[in-house]
Amino acid sequence: MTPLPALDEIARFLRHIKYAAATLALIWVIWLLAPILTPFVAAIMLAWLGDPLVDRLEAAGRSRNTAVLLVFVLMIMLIALALLILVPMLQSQVQTLVAALPGMQTWLLEKAVPALEARFGFRAAEWMDPQRLIDWARSHWQAAGGAAATVFGYLSRSSFALVTMVVNLFLTPIVAYYFLRDWDRMVERVASLIPRDHIATAAKLASESNEVLGAFVRGQFVVMVALGAIYATGMALVGLKLGLLIGMVAGLISFIPYLGATTGVILAVLAALVQAQGVDVKLLAGVAVVFTVGQLLESYVLTPRIVGDKIGLHPVAVIFAVMAGGQLFGFLGMLLALPVAAVANVLLRYAQERYRSSELYAGNAAVIMPAGVTDQIHRLTPMADEKSKRP
Template identity: 25%
Template sequence: MKINKKHFYYFSIGFIGVILFIFLYNFRNIIWQVLPPLLWSILFAYLLNPIVNQISKYNIPRIWSVLIVYSFLIAIIFFMLFTLTPKISKEMGRLIDLIPIYSRQAGELMNRIYSKIDQIEYLPPEFIGVEEAITENLIRIQVYLVSFVKNITTSIFNVFTHLITLVLIPVFTFYFLKDASYFKKKIILLLPKSGRSSVIEIAKDIDLLISRFIRGQLIVAAAVGILSIAALLLIRIEFAFLIGFIAGVSNVIPYFGPIIGSIPGVIIALLDEPSKAIWVIIAFTIIQQIESAIISPKIVGESVGLHPIMVILVLIVGNMLYGIIGMLFAVPIAASVKIICHHIIERIVRS
């Protein structure tokens, strides 16, 4: 047997792979704690990197460009802390205080509906199935409302229990931005020379598509949030800032986002005054029409190139795997996979 450099290279790669797998398995609990802030830092660095690059073009050192961006973000955060955040915090505290009252009101509403359903018993036998269907769906709605309130409360407390993670994210993001070229060179050098140009070409296409989609969606979400707050204040709905914030954030999710964002507003309006719920539905419908017809085409531009059926399917899969976070990243990941498959097929055809 002849052992040349190629055999030694493959053996070394395999040996390092096995050692790395053993290391990751033994320290998997620690890695799962460190991984989330690291991934969020990479995402934020990816979103902020074009702004840093734009500032660096004016012969400003990169570290100063990063500090300028951080200063601007800190200014925005402080502005929100002194304007929007107090109102949202106040509304959140009031909502927590009113949850028992709203639960009682919801129970009374359900009892009134059940008393109306009892009258269905006097209908002909052919309509007995109608009573059973209505009763079953009402029970489902009741269970959904209880779980929805529980999930919101759990999410609020989870934010405070992960303060260390929140502190690490800006630190990691700073170094990723400052040393972006260093990390980029290291990643490129790790790629095999034979497929390096192809991988770089694929990465550029994914970057062009995903960056446009993510940044556009964030701008659209902010616009929807502001419009929602204005509409809810006009209708005089309680917790307008909190509901508007939820509507803006959920709008990042295609198709399902507008529905998720409108549910809290409709529920609060229904418990306050049933007629207001109709106005809330009309307001959210108009806002979504403005968003889909005017705002999104101008800001986001072309779609990610996925058929609506495929988008819905990947959103369902993302929700089943990782919940809301899975739905947020489902479309960009699916679009990236599509680009990779396209390049692979193109290369096979060429060869």
């Protein structure tokens, strides 16, 4: 393979530097605009989810505007139906929780705290005396003043965040409608900007990314709803009063591996202890059975059949992606974490194929082979080595 001239090598290096700088600048702009980008990202995801159905309606003879309007109305009706069903149920659960709060306080102060004090040898009840807390605050008034300022600052930010959330709830469907209407046009414009000598590779990667994202997002949504229903129904059957609320919370956060089940188990055990005013072995065993059955169904039935293995992300990678996205970009980062990780996984697989067919990997005898051939060679190589060792 003839080496490139030095000037071409320098030009290529500078071009890579330029691309890296542009990528970093884009990430910086996203970080700055993260608070206002959330409704737009949510709208793009809704448009992406609804576009296949719009395309089917167009193929059936309807115009783009009519198809978009039908799909948009269908999505709104589904959301409204879910709210009509879930809001009264959640309201009942919240009322049950509020009614149980005095009993929780009594059980905590009269049973749980004394038992912990006797077990571990510390005096927790003293720190729950209001007068002692007031005296402690007076003796540390400067720190208390700083903490109060921090708390009030957080409350003011939270109030602003609440207003922003309400605005986003109304803004997201409006933006989603326009994205859905112009989806094909936007895709064509993005495709027109891709260099012509890379269009085939870009189309292949985009198709694989779309397939992975579709399998994961649509499948994971179904798994979340199914797990929420399983947990809520199971805990209601075993007699846990707050089972519906806990089951829904555990189901909604089950897209993060093991976090949904772990959170649900902790909340369910605490609710069972408070409800029984102590240890009810039958109730705790029922909770354990519900979450065990839920995890077995998720691992061996729901995820393999609905989500499949197309995303190819290890659970540790999923947890890291969600935590990193939340740390860097807040809620927007958590919303984008798994789609970005899925697309990055597709790009990494492509980079691995290119690397295995490169001179760096194979040496001077490198042969450029189509994607997939290298994997077949690596599967066959151990078999050939094993046969050569036989007498």
